[in-house]
Amino acid sequence: MAEVVLKDLVKTYAGNDSRATDEVSLTVADGEFMVLLGPSGCGKTTLLRMVAGLELPDSGQIVIGDRDVTYLEPRRRNLSMVFQSYAVFPNKSVADNIGFGLQVRKLPADEIRRKVEWAADLLQLTPYLDRYPAKLSGGQRQRVAVARAIVMDADVLLMDEPLSNLDALLRLSFRAELKKLVGELGTTTLYVTHDQVEALSLGDRVAVMRDGAIVQCDAPTSVYDDPADTFVGGFLGSPPMNFLTGTVQRAESGRLTVDFGGQSVPLPQALSSYEGKSLTLGVRPEAVAVEGTADGEATLRGSLQVLEPLGSAVLLTTEVCGQPVKVQAPATFRAETATELRLRLPSAQCRWYDPDTGLLLEAR
Ligand SMILES: Nc1ncnc2c1ncn2[C@@H]1O[C@H](COP(=O)(O)OP(=O)(O)O)[C@@H](O)[C@H]1O
Ligand SMILES: [Mg+2]
Structure with missing residues (x-):
């Protein structure tokens, strides 16, 4: 586990006039569940990908724990990531999908088995360990992606709209499960969503983004009750303020x-x-x-x-x-x-x- 500190992160994609992230600073406390919320195109994914090491910032700094990881390779950052597209391997069983990262790390087989069974149990996948993804529902496939992320014992868990491919009812039940799971794991989590209800329900704090900048970062009740500006008040709430x-x-x-x-x-x-x-x-x-x-x-x-x-x-x-x-x-x-x-x-x-x-x- 670790604190994550983002300092003045600027990122401009080649060919774009405006900055995808514009001097974003944010501190995520050790064990905190931080949600990045904002409309499509406001820079949430870009910010997450910089933390993951999949994009490099033009300027600014990323510190995880006591390490400056700004330019470190992704695999050296000790974090795991869940994407919107579950990206499970179709030709691997559920067990092999969940244990994939551990196999890459060349952990002993019995240790991999133990961790896979632990994660499968937490995500109610035990009956499906020998199945292939084609025979799973969308919700089960997304569970596999989450299980694969949590077996890694990462310092930081990054999730980019992990529920958005699920139908409404499934999203609701998985949301509550995810909250319980992450709460029990106590892993520092950065979670991206454009869904305000999801943000309010999951986050210890919610960072509301607009045009590449964080407009307000506070407890869910505070961003809802005391929107820092008319954009936040107009984005949160259904119907809005x-x-x-x-x-x-x-x-x-x-x-x-x-x-x-x-x-x-x-x-x-x-x-x-x-x-x-x-x-x-x-x-x-x-x-x-x-x-x-x-x-x-x-x-x-x-x-x-x-x-x-x-x-x-x-x-x-x-x-x-x-x-x-x-x-x-x-x-x-x-x-x-x-x-x-x-x-x-x-x-x-x-x-x-x-x-x-x-x-x-x-x-x-
Ligand atoms: N690979 C890319 N190349 C060029 N522009 C990009 C790329 N990825 C994102 N952008 C632009 O950067 C801005 C932020 O995008 P993104 O971080 O994906 O937003 P969000 O995840 O909040 O929807 C958008 O204007 C988007 O068009
Ligand atoms: Mg995105």
Whole structure:
């Protein structure tokens, strides 16, 4: 096991104008499960491949444990990797697939057997050890790939979208198993995904990437509850955070409000320097309430445009002063289209963003 430290990693592919990774720095603690999350093309795979040694950075440094491995050959880095395409050998049995790396290392046969049986047991592959991959389901093949990675006793486990080829139900069950397994192994893990739910459910911390840079790196609840900018708030959540832009005004009473065009909500005094300027309110659909009373809470009138029953909840699309606001209401909620709903916004769940930079503002 080991800590992984990435320092200012820059990588530009030949022929590309923009950097695939742009001065990325990240410290993954010993035993930590770190998820790299971001849309397609943001540089996740590039970052992982540099840690693996499959790509070399233009500049920057990679330290694993106490070794600078930036330019070290992949096989000397003592890490193992699971790819999206399971890449199992079709002409080898499950046992030989799992033990492949150990055979390459020329470990004694009985030791290989012991480790293969241990990994097969953990991944529920014991009944299939003599089978060939063609006779396995996609989920079982992916288990073989994970088993092959964990027998290596690597310092670091790298996984690039390992669940994305599985169907939705399998992905869900394997996700929970993977979390348990990696938790028990305690191996430092760097896990790449574009799936926000996967990221939140697996990660000790989630590093959200955009255009080759890490925008925010924090515990899952923190990136979800306190998105550092409108990109993170808009990427996480299904549907994502609502954003409403208005103008900060001072009422006759002296109180600050943000006016969205005929409707307004109170603004924390800490943001008084924005008087006369624009501000963006960020609030998650499940934080907005449509029922009950509104003691001391900001309210807005939203005209109901669409009501979508989702089984466990109802998703409402409303319009407030011409801007869309999504609301997640209780499963039993019903109302006619064009009904004017009273939307309650608990101040503790409202976030304020600078509309120019998109950055979260400290409102306390
Ligand atoms: N081998 C390559 N050659 C040229 N450009 C590449 C190569 N691999 C990735 N890129 C580019 O680098 C950027 C980051 O890609 P990648 O790391 O694969 O992103 P992600 O894994 O987040 O989808 C993208 O713009 C992609 O087109
Ligand atoms: Mg990728």
